[in-house]
Amino acid sequence: MEFTKGHGTGNDFVILPDPDGALDLTPELVAALCDRRRGVGGDGVLRVVRAAKHPDGAVLAGEAEWFMDYWNADGSVAEMCGNGARVFVRYLLATGLAAPSGAALPVATRAGVVRARVAGEAIAVEMRRPRVYASATATLGGLTLPGAAVDVGNPHLVCALPAGLELTSLDLTRAPDFDAAAFPAGVNVEFTAPGEPMPGTDGHVLMRVYERGSAETLSCGTGACAVAAVALRDAGRDTGTVTVDVPGGRLTVRVTDDSCWLSGPAVLVATGELTPSDLLT
Numbered sequence: 001m002e003f004t005k006g007h008g009t010g011n012d013f014v015i016l017p018d019p020d021g022a023l024d025l026t027p028e029l030v031a032a033l034c035d036r037r038r039g040v041g042g043d044g045v046l047r048v049v050r051a052a053k054h055p056d057g058a059v060l061a062g063e064a065e066w067f068m069d070y071w072n073a074d075g076s077v078a079e080m081c082g083n084g085a086r087v088f089v090r091y092l093l094a095t096g097l098a099a100p101s102g103a104a105l106p107v108a109t110r111a112g113v114v115r116a117r118v119a120g121e122a123i124a125v126e127m128r129r130p131r132v133y134a135s136a137t138a139t140l141g142g143l144t145l146p147g148a149a150v151d152v153g154n155p156h157l158v159c160a161l162p163a164g165l166e167l168t169s170l171d172l173t174r175a176p177d178f179d180a181a182a183f184p185a186g187v188n189v190e191f192t193a194p195g196e197p198m199p200g201t202d203g204h205v206l207m208r209v210y211e212r213g214s215a216e217t218l219s220c221g222t223g224a225c226a227v228a229a230v231a232l233r234d235a236g237r238d239t240g241t242v243t244v245d246v247p248g249g250r251l252t253v254r255v256t257d258d259s260c261w262l263s264g265p266a267v268l269v270a271t272g273e274l275t276p277s278d279l280l281t
């Protein structure tokens with residue numbers, strides 16, 4: 001099995017080329033691949049498969065040639081991964097599976113088709129506009145925080161820390177608790193604090209995240225979009241640009257009337273071969 005390792009602001013992925021959908025990818029194999037001691041290591045797996053060759057992508061095959069089959073590190077599948085989509089596009093371009101062009105490159109996902117553009121060193125992906133739709137709480141240790149539920153194609157809960165509490169003081173080695181009735185399929189939880197005002201943007205937010213299916217990660221693209229949407233709402237705005245600093249770097253989110261652009265670095269770091277049975281023994 002060939003693989004490539006890549007990341008976007010430290011949110012890292014094992015990329016598996018499987019154009020014809022021939023791989024027998026199981027939750028066990030995904031978890032073994034993502035194991036940081038016994039496997040390649042990653043927050044998730046991106047299978048690169050022709051949309052027409054994947055049951056979840058076939059309906060979108062008329063709009064996009066490639067389907068991002070995204071799996072979390074624990075072997076669960078998710079609807080969408082913003083950093084994953086940016087790294088996926090970097091891989092398509094680097095391997096010649098897609099040609100660079102002035103036009104946006106469509107990629108099919110379980111949350112619909114997203115469109116990507118190369119922007120200098122960065123890759124920007126256009127996703128659906130985040131929908132801030134309810135209030136909810138998360139509890140971490142003895143701390144219960146009010147937050148906002150946000151749909152970015154996948155579920156998010158954005159909680160601002162009270163003044164005086166540092167993001168670095170949070171213990172994210174354990175999963176936050178949340179109301180399972182509000183999030184029956186689980187939720188990605190973002191914790192935020194205000195950043196220094198930045199000229200040229202409409203907001204600057206610091207964020208840490210505990211991802212559904214992957215524990216704490218250094219970055220979450222859809223999480224950054226959720227955080228940006230809440231920051232804009234709190235500033236009384238519908239649209240705007242927000243800088244989101246995560247432990248792994250910096251993401252820029254531009255929320256428009258009908259979509260959301262996520263931009264930041266997307267890097268491929270290694271390519272290799274492995275034998276799945278070696279990982280599963």
Ligand SMILES: N[C@@H](CCC[C@H](N)C(=O)O)C(=O)O
Nearest residue numbers: 078081082083154220221222
């Ligand atoms: N890190 C991703 C989100 C990956 C999926 C998430 N863990 C979920 O289960 O919804 C991103 O960059 O958006």
